[in-house]
Amino acid sequence: MNAVEIESAVSDLAAQPFDAAEFPYAFLAAFGNKETTLKRLRTGNNNASDVPGGVLLRNNIHIAVCDAGIVGNMLRTLRDSSATTKAKAKFILATDGQTLEAEELVSGETIACAFEDFPNHFGFLLQLAGISTIKEIKDNPIDVRATGRLNKLYVELLRENPDWAKEDRRSDMNHFMARLVFCFFAEDTDIFNGKGLFTQTVDQMSANDGSNTHQVLSEIFRAMNIKVSERANSDLRLPNWANGFPYVNGGLFSGSTEVPRFTRMARTYLMHAGALSWREINPDIFGSMIQAVADDDERGALGMHYTSVPNILKVLNPLFLDDLRAALADADDNERKLLNLRKRMARIRVFDPACGSGNFLVIAYKQMREIEAEINRRRDELHLRSEIPLTNFRGIELRDFPAEIARLALIIAEFQCDVLYRGQKDALAEFLPLNAQNWIICGNALRLDWLSICPPTGTGVKVVADDLFLTPLDQKEIDFANEGGETYICGNPPYLGSTWQSAEQKDDLRAIFDHRCKSWKSLDYVSGWFMKAADYGQRTPCTSAFVSTNSICQGQQVPILWPLVFASGHDIAFAHTSFKWNNLASHNAGVTVAVVAIGNPAPKVRRLFAMNEVGETVIKDVPYINAYLVPGANVVVGKATRPLSGLSEMSFGNKPVDGGNLLLSRDELAALRLTPQQKDRFVRRIFGSAEFIRGLERYCLWIEDAALKEALVVEGIAQRIERVRSMRLASSDKSARDMAVRAHQMREMNIAENLIITVPRTSSEARPYLPTGVIDSRSTVTSEAFALFDAPLWNMALIASRLHLIWIATVCGKLETRYRYSNTLGWNTFPVPLLTEQNKADLTRCAEDILLAREAHFPGTIADLYDPETMPDNLRHAHERNDEVLERIYIGRRFKNDTERLEKLFELYTKMTAADKAKSAAKATRGRKKTV
Template sequence: MNTIEIEENLDQLVQDINTGACSLHDFPFRIMEAYSASRNEVAKLRMKYPEALVASDITWPKKLLYRPAVAGQVQNTVASLRASLIGKKGAAAKNAPRFLMSTDGDEFLAVDLKTGETSGFDRLAELPINYDFLQPMFGVERYKPAPETAADVRAARHMAKFHDAIKDANPTWGDEHTHDLNIFMTRILFCMFAEDTGIFPAKLFAKTLDREAMQIDGSTTKRVIEDIFLALDIADKEARRGQGVRSQRIAADFPYVNGGLFRDRTDVPVFNRRARRLLLEAADLHWDQIHADIFGSMIQAIVQTDMRADFGMHYTSLPNIMKVLEPLFLNSLREQLTAAGDNVKALEKLVDRISRIRVFDPACGSGNFLIIAYRELRLIETEAFRRLRDVKRKGQLALADYHTGIKISSFYGIDPVDFACETAKLSLWISQYQMNKKLDEICTTPAPALPLTDAGNIVVGNALRLDWAAVCPPANSFEVYAIGNPPYLGSAYQDVSHKADIRSLFQGKTKSYKDLDYVACWFLKGAEFCSSGATGLAFVSTNSIAQGEQVSMLWPALQRYGVEIGFAYEPFKWTNNASKKAGVICVIISLRRSCLAPKKIFGAAASRTVSNINAYLKDAPNVLIAKRSRPISSLPTATKGNAATDNGNLILDDLSRSQLTAAGVPDTFIKPYKGSSEFIRGLQRWCLWIEDHQIDVALKYPEIRQRLENIRAFRQSAGAQAKQFADAPHRFVHRPHQSGQALLVARVSSERRDYIPAGIEEDGVIINDNAVAVYDAPTWLLSIVSARLHTAWLRAVGGRLKTDYRYSNTLVYNTFPLPALSSDQKDALEEHALNILRAREPYIAHSKTIAWLYNPETMPADLLQAHRDLDNYLETIYIGRPFKDDAERLEHLFKLYARMTKVSATKAA
C-alpha cells in the first residue's frame, strides 16, 4: 500500500468519525485497516474487543494501547494510559505497546514510547497528513537524517572561501592543475581533522603554520606546507632532511601517515595574504565535530560552485541510504547477530563473514553510501566483539585484543569527478578513525591511529565504460554488493556523451533504447556485474524504469544476464536532496542472480514477502506490457486525437473566432476543439474544420485563404509527413475524426487525481492529439476508463510527464485486461457512467471545472460516491468483491493480462 492510499484511507476514517459511521471504539481497528494490517489479525482483535465493551482499553500486543476519551480529556487519557504501564513485569512488560493513542473524535494524541515523540492535534482532520508518525506500528521506522551540525556547515563554507582564495592566488593554474588542487585540498582537510582528534598532537598543523610561515603575505606558506606533506610520507624521521624536508622542526614533529594520502608528489599552490589568513582561521574550527558522511558531500560543493547555495543538501539522507543497505545485507547480518546471542563460535563466524564483504558504489560521488555502509558494518562487528569480550570475562578466559577485520580497501567506488574521489577516500579514513575510537572502548590495547594501513579503492572514470569486475573483483570467498544513487537523466536532458554511453551498452541487446533514462545503464552494468559473480545490487532510480514503455525497452536486456529482483521499494517522493528536486518519484530496485531466496516489496507502511517481483515492481507474473495496435479486451478502437501541424493557423481562440465570424466566415467551418487542457480546465478553443468538398467555398473567404497559404508554406519546410499534406493545407495531418458521440480521455493528468479525467463529447467536437478519442463509443465505456482499476493500470504501465501521468491508447487502453461483459453488466456499467455524469452536471453548470471536481481536496462527496459505487460494481465483476488496495488490483490485472495474452498467442498460432 502506498502513501496516497494510506492518506485516502485516513481521510475516509476522519469523514466516518465526523458522520458517525465509525465509532470511537472502532477507531483503532480502522487505523489498522488504513495501514493495511493483516485482515486476520484485525478480525481477531475485533472479536476480542466487541463493540459492547465500549469503555474497554484495546491492546494490540507490542504495538498499541488505545483508550477512547471523553470530550476534552484526550491528554489526560493518554497520561492515564502511560501511568498504567508503570511497574509492569513479566509477560505484561514483554508485550508492552510501542504506541499509546486516544481520541475524542475531535482531538487526537499518540505517543511513541520507543522514541518519546508525540503527535497530537486539535483537529482529527490533520491525521492523514501526519500518517508517517504511526508507521513504526506497521514495521516502517521513521528515520532521522544524520544531524547536520553547525560545525559541518561552517567548515564547508569556510573551506569554500579558502578554495576560492587559492585559485585567485594562482591565476595560471588551469585544468592541468585540477588534480593537484584537489589533492592539496584533501591533504589540508586531513591535517586539520588529525590535529583536532588526536591523530596528530593537538593543533600541531596550525601551530606549525603560525610559527614556520610567519610572513603574513603568505610568501613562505607554500614552502612550509610542502615540508609538512613530504614529512608525512616518510616513515624514518632521521631520513626526512636528506629526502627534501627543509625544516628540522617539521621533520621531527610530524608522524608518518602512509595509506597513500601523501605519497604522490603534486604541486602545492602559492599563497597570498588572504589565503594564509583563511587557512589559519579554518584550522581554528572544531574539526573533531564533523560527520564524515555529511561533510564529504559538503566539501564536494567547494569545487562545484553551483552546489554552494545549499550546503548540506547534497547528500543522500540516512533514511534513503538505509533503504538500500538494510535489505541488501545489513538486516541479514543483524539477524545473524541476534541468533548468535553469546555463542562464541557463532559470533566468530559472523565476524569472519563481515570481514569478507566488499561494497562497491559505481556512482560514489563523495562517498556517503560507502561511509554509511562502512559505519554500519563496523557497528555490528563491534557489538560482536563486545559480546565475545563479555563471554570470555564470565568464563575467566584470556581476553583478546579485538582489531577490526573490515578494511577500507574493501570499499570501492567510481566517479568521473577527481575531487569527489579524493573526498571519498578522505571520508573513509575519517570514518575509520572514528569507528576505531568506538572499538577502543572494549579493547585492552587500542589500535594505533597511524600509520594508515590502507585506502578506499576509489577510481576516477566513467563507470559505464569501465569493467566493474575489474574495479571491484567478485570472488567466491567474498560477498560483493553494488549500491548507490546513479544519475537519472531523462532522454531530453542527455547530451551527446550520454547518448553514446547508452548506445554502447544497449545496441544489439534490445530493440529500442534511444528513449531510455540514463540510469538504465547502471542497471544493465549491474546485471552484468551480478552475472560475473557479484552477490547483488540495489540502486535508487526514478520510477520511470519500472513503468511505461521503458520497461519493455530495458528489461529484455537485463534478463539476458539471468537476474531477478530480490527486493524493491514502491514509488516514494524524493524530498531531501537538492540534486533531485522535491517531487521526483523514486524507487529502489535490487537485482541478484535468480535463486530461491525470499523476495520483498517495501511499501509506505509495511513490507511483504512475495513469490515474485516483476519489472513493474508488483507481485505478479513476469510479463512486459508492450504497445499494442488493437485492444487485448473486447473494447472499441481508441486513437490519438486529431493533429493539425499547422503552425497555429487552423486553431482559434475566442478572439480569432470572433474575427472570422465578423468577416462572414460561416459557423459550418468552425468547430469546438478539445484536448486534455480544454477538457480539464474548462477552456474554450476552436478550429477551422473544412471538408474536402467544402474547399472551394472556404477559399472565397480571404481570411481562410491567407491561413491556408501560411499552412502550405509551413508544411513545405517541415518534416516528411507534413510535406505530404502541403497541398491539402485545409486538412489536419492526423485526422481520425468521425461523426457522432465520442469518448475523450485526457492524455496528461495530475498524479494527485484518483480517477482519469474522461467524458462524453457530442457530435461536432474535434478532439485534438492531446487526448485519446473513442468514436461512436458506448456510454458504458466511460465507466471502464473512469474506474480506479483503470487508474491503477495507468499508474503501473503508463508513462509520465515529470510527475504527471501520460495516458496512451497503445500502451494503456489497448493493454487493459477486461473480462468479457454480459449485456446486463454493460447496462449496469452504463447506468454507473450516467450517475457520474449526473453528479458532475450541477457543478459544471456553476462553472466548476473537471480540475476542481477531481482535485482530491475539493471533489464533491456525491461525485466521489458515484465513483466508489462504480468501483465496487466493476471490481465485483473481476473477483466477486471489491479489491483491498491498488497492490491487489494490479496483482490480479497482471495475472489476467498474462492469461489473456497467452490465449491470444495460442489463437494466433
C-alpha cells in the same frame, strides 16, 4: 538560502554585539527572509504578536527579547500566547542576550544554550527556512559548519590563484583540500601528537597577511611524506617546527607539495576552519556535502547533498545487512557460530560503481563494524583488531575530488570505529602510516570493466599501483581474491532521462546496449548500471541494488530494459516502490525514486517495500516481483494494436499539420466575420489536453470536400488554406507534402455521429482520477487527446476509475511527473473481466452520475473540480461509487490498496495475453496444415 549560508549568517549574528531591538529581524534575515517581509514586520503591518516587544511571523516563529534572567518564563508566555496558535507558528524563541531558549511546537523538542553558542543548534531551526530537518544535522551541525568554512577558503584561494582554477590544475587544488581535511581531523583526534598542532603551527609560523602561509603548509606536507628515521638526512632536513608532524604516507602527502598562495582573508578562513571540533565529523555526511565545494555547477546548492542514513539503509538493509543481523541473532552466544559470522563478514565485498564521496560505502562499513563489535563483545574479544578491511569497500567515481574524499571518508570512518570499539590507544597505535592500497577508482563506470575492479570470487587481479590518493584515471590496484566471499553492488547512480543526456552519455549507453537492442535511446542513464550489474552477475553470484528513478519501471522503458536483465539470469530480489529521495534542500526537495535489486540467483522469497498513506513502510514477502515492482511473474506489457478486453477502439485525435492555420482562437474566429450559417458549416470547437482540462476555447476549420468551393469565397479562410498549402509543400516530411493537395483539412478528419468520449494525452499526477468526459458530435479533438467515437458510455466509467489510473501510471509512465496516456500501451492492454449486460448498465449509470455531478458545478472546469483539496463532495462520491461498482466486478469487494489493484490487473493481463498467444499459435498451426 541553503544550510551552509544559514549557518554562516547565524554565526555572524551570534558574534556581533547583542542589540535587543534589532535581534528578531536580524535572526529572521539569517534564515532567508526577504527585506520586504522584515519591513512589513517592523512597521507592524504583518506582526501578529500579542507579547510586548515580540515579533511573530505567520506560519514560522514567534520571537521575544526579554529582561535578563527570565528567558524560561518568556518562552512559556510565547507558548501560551493565543497569537502563537492563531498564526500557526512552528517555533517559539526567547532570549535576553545571555541565554537563548527555543521550542519546536509540534514535537515539543527544545534547546537551551548560552547566546553565543546558539549557532551550534542552527540545525534545530532549519525548518524556518523551509529546509528539511535531518536528525544527523540537527544533532551535530559540525559537518555543515566545516563545509561552509572550507567553501569560503576554496573560493578565496581560487580568486587569488586563478591558474589553480584551470582544468589542468583543478585536481591539484582538490588534492590540497583533501590534505587540509585530513590535517584538521588528525589534530583534533590525537593522530597528530598534540591537540591543535596543525592550526597552531600555521598560526605561529605564518605572517598575519598570509604572505608565507603557502610555504609553511608546504613544509608541513613535506614532513608528513618523510619517514621519521630518514629526517636526519641533510637532503631531506626539515625545519624544527615541522619535525613534530608524523609520517603519514598512503600517497596523501606524496608528490608535489606546492600550495596555492594565501591572502590575509584566506589565512583567516583557514584559522576559522581549524577552530572547529573536527573530532565529531561524520564522514558519511561531510563527504557528500563537501564534494560540492569543488564543483562549480553544484556550489549553488552547497550543503544540500547529504542523503539521510535511513534512505541509504533502504538499500543496504535488505541487500545484506538484515541477513547479517539475523545471523547474529541466530548465533546468540554460540562462539563457533559467532566466529563463522565474523569470518564471513571479513570476506564480504561492497562495491559502489557510482560512489560519489562514499556515502554508501561508509555507512555499510560502519554498520558492519557495529555487528562485528557485538560479535567480539559476546566472545569477550573486544581487544581484537577488526578483520573487515577497507579494501573490501570498493567504488568507482567519475570525478577525482569526490573519489579522494571517499577514500578519506573511509579512513576517517575506520579510525572512528576503532576508537569507539577498541579505544583511543589501540586506534592510534595502528592508524599510521596509511596503507597505499587503492580501492576507489577514478573513471567512467560505464566504460570500465567491473570484473577487474571487483573480481569474481576465486580470481585475482594485480595492476601496478600508484598510491592511495594520486590514482590516475582508470587505475586499478586490487591484488587479493577474497576467496569464498560475497559481493554486493549498490549505489545511487546518475538518473538522467534520455532528453537530458549529453552526447558522451549517449555513447556510454550505446556501448552497452547497441548490440543488444535498437530502442535503447529511450532509456534513462541509470539503466547502464543495471545492465553492467547484470553482466557482472553472469560471471559471479551477486546481488545488486540501485536507487533509480521509478521511470525505468514504468512505461516504454520496461519492455526495452527488463527483458535484457531477465535474460541474463537475474530476477528482482527486492524492491522499494516509489518514495522521495530527500536531501537537505529547501522545502525537502527530492526526486521520486525506487530501489530495485537484481540477483543471480535471487532469493526464493522476495521482499517488496512500500510506503502506506501515513508514511509507514509496509513489507510484503512474495514469490516474485515483476519489472513494474508488483508481485507477480516477469510479465512485460507491450503495445497492442487492439483492445485485449473487447473494449471500444480508442484512436488519436485529429492532427492538424497546419502551421497553426486551421486552428483558431476565439478572437481569430471573430476576425473571420462569418455568418451563423458559415460558422455552422465550416467551424467546429476542438479539444486537446489543455482545452478539455482548463476549459480553454479553441476552434478549427472543418471543411468537407463538397464545401471547399463555398469556403474559399471567405477571404480569411482562403488565406489560411493557402498558408497551410505553402507550409506543407515546404516540409521535409513527404507525408506532409502529400497532404498539400487537401490543404483545407487536417491529416485525420474523424468525427462522431453522437458523442465522443475523450481523454487527454497529458495530465497532472496531482488529480485523484484521470480527466475524461464526453463532448458532442459538433466538436472534435486534436492529437493531444484520445477519442472513442460513438462508444458506449460505460467505457468512460473504466477510464475514470482508480484502477485505470494506476494502470496508466504504471505501464504508460510519465512525462516529467505528469501522466502520459497511451491508447496502445494503456487502453488496449487494460485488463477487464468479461462484462455482463448488467455490469455495463451499472457502469453506464456511474458515468452518468459523474457527468451530472460535474454539471451541478457549471462552469467549473476539470482543473477546478479535480483539485484534490477542493473536489466537491458529490463528485467525489460519484467517483467512489464508480470505483466500488467496478472493483466488485473484479474481486467482489473493494481493493485494499493500489498494490492489490496492480496484482489483480497483472494477473488478468497475464491470463489474457497467454490466451491470445494460444489462439495465435493455434491459428498458425491450422494455417500450416492447410498449406500442407
